[in-house]
Amino acid sequence: MLKNIIVLACLCLYFNSLYDQNRIIPQSEIKQQIHANIDNNYTSEFGGYYSLANAHTIDTAKLRIIYDMTVKVDTALYNDRVVAEVGTKYSKFYSLLLWELSANYSDRSRNVSYDWMRSSRVMFAATIFIDKYLREVSNQILMPYEDAQLYEYREPIPHIEWKLGSVEREIIGYRCTNAFCRYAGRDWEVWYAVDIPSEIGFWKLNGLPGMILAAESADGEYKFSAISIAQPQSAMTSYRMRIKSLSRERILSAEKRLYANPMVSFFARTGQDYYVVFRDGKMEYVSQDALLPMPYNPIELE
DSSP: OHHHHHHHHHHHHHHHHHHHHHSOOOHHHHHHHSEEOTTOOBOOOOOOOOOOTTOEEEEEESEEEEEEEEEEETTEEEEEEEEEEEOSSEEEEEEHHHHHHHHHHHOTTOOOOOHHHHTOOOOOOEEEEEETTTTEEEEEEOOTTOSSEEEEEEEEOOOOOOEEEEEEEEETTEEEEEEEEEETTEEEEEEEETTSOOSSOSTTOOOSSSEEEEEEETTSSEEEEEEEEEOOOEEEEEOOSEEEEOOHHHHHHHHHHHHHSTTHHHHHHHOOSEEEEEETTEEEEEEGGGBOOOOOOOSOOO
16 A cells, blocks of 8 residues: 555656646746845846858958947946957958857857956857958947848948057057047047058958057047957858848837847747846846846947
8 A cells, every 4th residue: 555655646746747847837946945136236248140051252451450349338447358350352340258158159169268358248149250352341230139141231431530649559569659530429549550551451440551459438438458460361251140220210220229229139939028047156036127138339320
């Protein structure tokens, strides 16, 4: 009799475990099981990734410069790291942090993490390709929590009115001279090296008699400073992802909305109004109304 009771109890536990594995857990139960976010102040990470599988080679990168980048949003400072690659036909400008995270995401066996990545945040989510022959800029924008879609607008290479300065300083071993311009709603002071004869490569600022190695907006909200330079002779690649071409105005308007509510596409796709994250080693229930906007201060104001 006792043996039959034990067997029956084991069967009940077994079927209950199957039920627990397959049932949809209600939000109320999730809140009980997982540490609750009572502060209502969760700021999500960028959450979007490039698909680096089967990347397409478009040129050979003959020059590669890495810059530390600092962005001020309200009173907070955020760090990213960006790369300028210059080839014969194209130049490419993109976030190194976003590239590294995307490489890990594209290849789950890869788990690269450098010290600088731990104190950084994706603050430049565009890849800028400049076609030197066509004199055209391709702006490919990745939105938060997207991993299969880029948004693109094209424009002519902007004409920059430069005011050349006379102050000199050394940056990573190169003698640089300052210059001033206004572009896209910001006033800039940059430092260029005539010993690196490339007028194109740093973001969209172009037309100086040397490569820009440092730049700062007059309001102090954007700062770039070169930390390394190489001549890699490596492949310059573009991404094999869906690209949706829209006007500049529509893309930037959508970008602003998504940074204000970065999980809107996730919630719409899943039909739920919560998700679970790991924070401080614990699983945490995060409701939609607990999310703060992501830090947003676009480099182009106009």
